[in-house]
Amino acid sequence: MKEQLTELIRNAVERAFAEGKLASGQTPPINIEKPANEEHGDYAVNVAMQMAKAEKKPPRAIAETIVGCIDDRQGILAAVEIAGPGFINFRIRPEAWLKTLGVVEAEGEDFGKSNVGAGQKVQVEFVSANPTGPLHIGHGRGAAIGDTVCRLLVATGWDVTREFYYNDAGAQIANLALSVQARCLGIEPGDTRWPLDGYQGEYIKDVAKAYLAHETVNADDQHVTAAGDPNDLAAIRRFAVAYLRREQDQDLQAFDVHFDVYYLESSLYEEGRVDAVVRRLVESGYAYENEGALWLRTTDFGDDKDRVMRKADGSYTYFVPDVAYHLAKWERGFVRVVNEQGADHHSTITRVRAGLQALDAGIPKGWPEYVLHQMVTVMRGGEEVKISKRAGSYVTLRDLIDEVGRDVTRYFFVMRKPDSQLVFDIDLAKQQSLDNPVYYVQYAHARICSIYENAREKGVTVPEYKDADLTRLGTPEELAIVKALASFPETVEGAALNFEPHRVTYYLQELAGLFHSFYNKNRVITEDEGLTVARLFLLKCIAQALKNGLAMLGVSAPERM
């Protein structure tokens, strides 16, 4: 609908130019918006105001001219008015609105999708937790946002690769191996032989026990049988990584999050990519030696200080493999790369981009893109639950899913703009009431299914578009629903474009609210067969939109609650 109207206006402006009624010859971008006030119609456009300067005419006069040039061949307009400082307000004919329901049926599960991505490759990296412990709440938010962004990109026509990157060989992993080894040998935290900054969590004991028992673990990307020898540190490391990767996989599966690629930091070293990147950076002239270390002049690319690449001890800082990894992404042909990560790592953005620019590899300045999410605080019984890895008091993602369910967890994590901090209220999440927006939306879907059931018992089947006489619909509540349905694709597109899944949750709550309101005011199944069929069809469209929207969030649409 919005698109049709945009064309109509653009044509009108161009016709005005062609007929010499307007002089500037420059068509500004047509911004159509939905006025907050209903008296201002269904849509409003501000072109006349935007053109005022170039035309050297008052906006209202320009508006008059444009309106005079509108050629509404399809007859979608009921009224056009010029209002306020120069807005052109449009009212769409109810029949035109109702026609959009045909689209909902025709597209079915695809309703809401579009093809702005045109099948181009995009890679989304998210979670990327190191295998040193179970996934915690922060990873959960990242997983929910990242996966939803992927679903939204798929829905808007992109060819999406989901990728998980992790460090399987660095200092932290060495520390992990030492911690497991200590447990194998019966050493406890606090013991003088306990490794410095060792991982103290209970789960380390489980890893040690499994290792000593020669267990075999199969993770998505790791398959290792334990050697069982507490003196073989390398074997312990391999086993511990696989074990904890498997744990994380189970968490992710419980969350319905799946990856296409697991990328190992160690492979960057094995394939010589890290050395190659350092060489290229030295050749490009942005590197220099100082105090025994090799530095990169990242300040040339907006960083606030230069960064060390190779430490005095000869090893690399983490940011070098990071650059190598992103160069590899670029070479794999991703025109777009999106990194979803916690905002506490935001300083890596400048560094990674600076490193890539210093390569002179023709990588665009703003590549890769980032979605950063702010911290999550967990509340239970009105008190904050502290998350401390070292102390072992630990709210894991799996604990949360087990306690409140996958649907609620996913929904809550994407309910807020990633930029704002999130308070996860476990008590609220567990409530099966109107306080809980997930159930509110799901209930609308279930309610519609229940009405279907009822209709079936009375011998009425769910109708198709061609069976329904939609002119029977026309109450304000019904039209409000139809208009909301028509705006679903725009909502999805906006959410995908801005990496803002919360827009979908707000949309769904609004649509569910419109339905509940309609339901309380009207009966669907009545003696009036024509009206019954028309309304059943409207409900079918609502259910479709709810289901499709929930699917984009990875949340189920139950038929019964």
Place this chain on the structure above:
RNA sequence: GCGCCUGUAGCUCAGCUGGAGAGAGCAACGGCCUUCUAAGCCGUGGGUCAGGGGUUCGAAUCCCUUCAGGCGCGCCA
């Protein structure tokens, strides 16, 4: 001290990339079930959009600044 994020109703938060007397949910108060799920609906009250400047025909939205909160500022990842 510097960088990023945030500041909107008592609480939790939207505000469609600058539009037309500022919205939703919860909480408070008052109503609606012999009829398709009351896990629902309807109504009422509630605001210096943190403060101050600026740009603009027009600012919660953009720029500057002050204040408050969070995160980050390693030859850690």
